[in-house]
Amino acid sequence: MYRKQFQDKEISALGYGGLRFPMDKDNPSRIDREASQKLIDAAIASGINFFDTAYTYQAGDSERFLGEALSKYPRDSYYLSTKFYADAGVTIEEAFETQLERCGVDYFDFYLFHSLDENFINYFMDPEKDCLGYLIKQKKAGRIKHIGFSSHAGPDTLEKFVNWYDGFDMAIIQLNYLDWDLLNAKRQYEILTEHNIPIWVMEPLKGGRLSELNEEARAILKEAAPERSVSSWGMRYLMGLPNVQVVMSGMSSLEQLEDNLKTFDHFDPLSEKELEVLKKAAAAFRKDLGVPCSSCRYCCPTCPMELNIPVLIKGYNEWNMSKALWKVAELITEKTPDNCIGCGVCLHHCPQKIQIPEVMSKFADIIKENDIDFTKI
Known part of the structure; x- marks a missing residue:
């Protein structure tokens, strides 16, 4: 697992997203502790040291589980990130204290505004709520190491937000080779790069859809590199973007984890020739894309x-x-x-x-x- 320098930290280029842990078959609202612990243990053993969750992920059980799963490891051996969702029905103060308790930690390495978009930007920027002021206060107290945000906003909203406050340490955006044009992720990438904000990637495979593709697109990639998985093309595409710090993947099986670990074993971005092959495969897939749901389950x-x-x-x-x-x-x-x-x-x-x-x-x-x-x- 190769790592990249972020300020004074060395962070694994592959991060673990906490939205898609396998669920307990007997209790669909609860994460399968045994299966998911195996995933976390295997991830850490292979060099992954960044874990991301949120107040609302898997109805709060993602935070609880990660707290349990990581408690067996020294606190300074991993980086934990979580987020505050404006529509969670609690204040940021209430959420933050609850999250510390759920995760069983004294501080978060990264704390983010969750899902910035046209609906929530005014909430986050509301001077009466002073969400940012609260996070800065917690950072000064050592309970937050880095402040950031995740975004599903359009370019104009994103630019407005980063112009409002120039102290964000990082940002998470949805970025993959399909959404580069489809959802204008290219412009979002450019805005954050212009503001010197390192990028963490969510939905690198668009909720798994870029792991499957359609028959025509799969055939194009397999003909070019029979030994590589379809998923690896999407991950290696992101390696080639200089301002991408961490690619997060919500791995729900050991097979997915092992495939990603193989891809991120070393820095291996796509060549110019491979990029042309990927463009051809993406064009073939767009014909059957349908409704672009990423299965995030926010709805x-x-x-x-x-x-x-x-x-x-x-x-x-x-x-x-x-x-x-x-x-x-x-x-x-x-x-x-x-x-x-x-x-x-x-x-x-x-x-x-x-x-x-x-x-x-x-x-x-x-x-x-x-x-x-x-x-x-």
Whole structure:
């Protein structure tokens, strides 16, 4: 595992994202402690020393689990990052104290404003709430080492935020070879680089979609490098961006972890020739991209109908791509899209700005028009 210098720290180029730990089969709201501890132990044994979580990740259990999992290791042997979400229903003061308790630590190496966007920028910048002032106070007290933010904002909002305060130590943005153009991640990268803010990457494989691609795109990459995994192309693409400090991956299996460890064993960015191959594969994949959901699940806790929205969107995409009923049926194991009441609460939380009620309505129409009964497939 190669590391990169960040101020006075050496941080692993691959970081562990705490949003997708495997869940307990008997208790779907609780992280599977045994399976996830094995992942953390293997990650640390292989040189990963950066771990990221948030107040709302996996309904707060991500922070609790990471606190438990990392407690067996010396506190100065790893770097822990967490975040405050403006729509969590608590003040930043309440959240911060709760998070220290959940994680069982006295300080956070990195503490971030979570999910900056057009909805939350005014909350974070509100002088009456003085969120930034509180974090600066905690930093002076040694309870926070570095202050940053994660962002799903458009370029104009992002620029406004970094102009508001010039002391951010780092930022997390969604960055991958597809979103470089699709979600204008290129301009976001440029803005942060212009302000000398190191970048941590989230969604490097777009929630796993760049690990799968479609048949045509996979064939292009495999023909060019049969020995490399599809995922490794996306990771090595990011290695070639000089201002990327850490690439975070929410690894939910040992197979995913081992593949990423192999890729990050040493610095190995894509060559110019490989970049051309990747562009060709990306163009092939865009034809079947469908709804660009990354399965972050930010929409799920607030859905009054308790719909498994990412799974339903995956089913919608699968239908449009393959028309394979059995594949769609494998996904639709809970409530179907016709349960959506179109309230739009989810729209407030989707980082990808997906029109979720519209997708649910279209998928419900498909099911009705084709007289699909998932219980009989």
